Amino acid sequence: xxxxxxxVKKVVAGPKEPETFRPYxxxxxxKIIELDELAEILSQGLPLPMRNIYQILETxxxxxxxxxxxxxxxxxxxxxxxxxxxxxxxxxxxxxxKDGKLKNFRVSFQPSDNLKAELKKRGSNRKK
Numbered sequence: 001x002x003x004x005x006x007x008v009k010k011v012v013a014g015p016k017e018p019e020t021f022r023p024y025x026x027x028x029x030x031k032i033i034e035l036d037e038l039a040e041i042l043s044q045g046l047p048l049p050m051r052n053i054y055q056i057l058e059t060x061x062x063x064x065x066x067x068x069x070x071x072x073x074x075x076x077x078x079x080x081x082x083x084x085x086x087x088x089x090x091x092x093x094x095x096x097x098k099d100g101k102l103k104n105f106r107v108s109f110q111p112s113d114n115l116k117a118e119l120k121k122r123g124s125n126r127k128k
Contacts, residue, residue, distance in 0.1 A: 035054070035057055035058070035061070036054070038057060039053045039054040039057055042057075064082070068082060068083075068084055068107060071084060076112075077112065078112055078114050078115065079111070079112055079115060080109055080110050080111040080112045080115055081109070081110045081112075082107060082108070082109055083107075083108050083110070084105040084106070084107060084108070085105065085106050085107075085108045086102055086104075086105055087102075087103050087104045087105065087106055088101055088102055088103055089101050089103045
């Protein structure tokens with residue numbers, strides 16, 4: 001099995017540090033599983049018509065998006081926790097008590113302990 005990891009260099013610049021390149025590990029050409037393919041995979045293990053499975057996945061995606069948009073966290077046991085992280089612009093330092101201006105949100109994913117263990121196991125079984 002070919003090594004799926006590669007190192008990319010990303011420009012990093014902070015307010016007190018010059019622009020530098022730091023290595024970040026990334027997966028090499030990860031396969032993207034889209035909704036149609038996920039529905040097909042699920043249909044092999046569920047006694048439901050493909051149309052129903054697809055509708056369930058679409059509804060699940062819509063509801064999950066709505067819950068996040070309403071500032072809820074979404075936890076899927078065995079997979080992990082999806083939550084929103086606010087992004088600000090400007091200074092936000094605890095020393096002077098200033099808060100930056102709310103700019104946007106990004107979705108954060110924290111894998112469950114089960115998923116972390118599975119990924120660790122697969123990584124340690126990798127051929128070197």
